[in-house]
Amino acid sequence: MHARIRTSTIVGMVMTMLATLGVSLALAPPAHAQVISDIAYAPAQPAGSRGHLLDLYLPSGGITPRPLLIWHSGSAWTSDDGKTGADAIAAIFNAKGFAVAGVSVRSSSQAIFPAQVHDIKAAIRWLRAHAGDYQLDPNRFAMMGDSSGGWLTEMATLTGGVSSLEGTIGTTGVSSAVQAGLAFFSPTDFLQMNAQNLPTGGLDHNSPASPESLLIGCAIQTCPTQVALSNPINYVDSADPPLLFLHGQADFLVPHGQSVLLYDRIRTSCGNAQFISIPGADHGLAWVLDPARFGTQTTYTAQNCYGTTQVGSPNPTWDTFDGFLRGGLKMGTSCQVAWAPTVWGTGLSANVTITNTGATPIDRWVLTWTWPGNQQITSTWNATVTQSGAQVTARDAGHNAVIGASSATTFGFQATYSGTNTPPPEFKLNGIVCTRVFG
Known part of the structure; x- marks a missing residue:
């Protein structure tokens, strides 16, 4: 048992450090008009834990009501403090007129799937129910996250209206849908991860001690029915909101092929997505946003049941992401x-x-x-x-x-x-x- 916890914890620490490094290198120091910390969107479970807290960053000026960008940091599902890192995201998007919410959900050691999806949906419902209190636009919610936070983003984006994943935590009777999603290097089909590992190796995702197995509560190859419910790829349909996702081709922790699978499913389902594939990039925002790789990426766009491919543009920058979110939220891009x-x-x-x-x-x-x-x-x-x-x-x-x-x-x-x-x-x-x- 100790080895199992240690393995997951080490992986979570690595993923958290990579994600945090990427944000700190890419963004300016935080500057917000108002920060409201540790809002409880539901009672703590277990008592004293942090998984049902959110931080809200509100901009000064700009239009009201404000669009909202929800952020969740990846940790291989080992942390109940996923709102960490939202201050750096808000430093960029508050200046663009967005409110930003950093949302935490329960770790896999505190509760197994689908608790994490229940939690993010509860947070979204709380934010929508209190939109008027903070001058948020309830019709313009987007979500963003990296690694396991990207997985949570994709689950929130692709499962709007899936009643079996709503849960009964916190505020109910309000929509948990988001209108756009932006995910970085996310797992999408757990059972195919080992087969997609790099030739040089990677994590043993089939191990009982893997982050995916700890999330589900069983060695993933032994419980495929439960695993299928946790795979974002299985919720894709043509009515989904637009989704942008990025992945490095040299990702050692989450295989690049996971995003290839998701893009292919969205394209064949007549969905709306952009997939930016970055050569040589490993797992972390510092890798996929590295200006040294600008112009080398390939962008795959699925729209109206067709797919197009473009090499070298757009570059994966925060301005590119801002344009995508504005388009997805129907705010206009030019x-x-x-x-x-x-x-x-x-x-x-x-x-x-x-x-x-x-x-x-x-x-x-x-x-x-x-x-x-x-x-x-x-x-x-x-x-x-x-x-x-x-x-x-x-x-x-x-x-x-x-x-x-x-x-x-x-x-x-x-x-x-x-x-x-x-x-x-x-x-x-x-x-x-x-x-x-x-x-």
């Missing part, structure tokens, strides 16, 4: 604003045309700008517009909430001013800077 004012005396009227220049629809939009002068809006049409000082926020009027790819919508307003009437220097749509066109 835009153009045409500004056509008519000026008279001390007044003006303007028609503002927003064009979605991205490849995915925008569902619910907020356009913001700052007046360079003392312009004051007096009336509007086709949008709800508010102004505080020089700051202006225009929200869709409901009937024009959706802007399809390569489509546009127009709203207008009247305003007064004195002195100069210089146009706004910048427009942001759902937090992204738009190209300006002046009429």
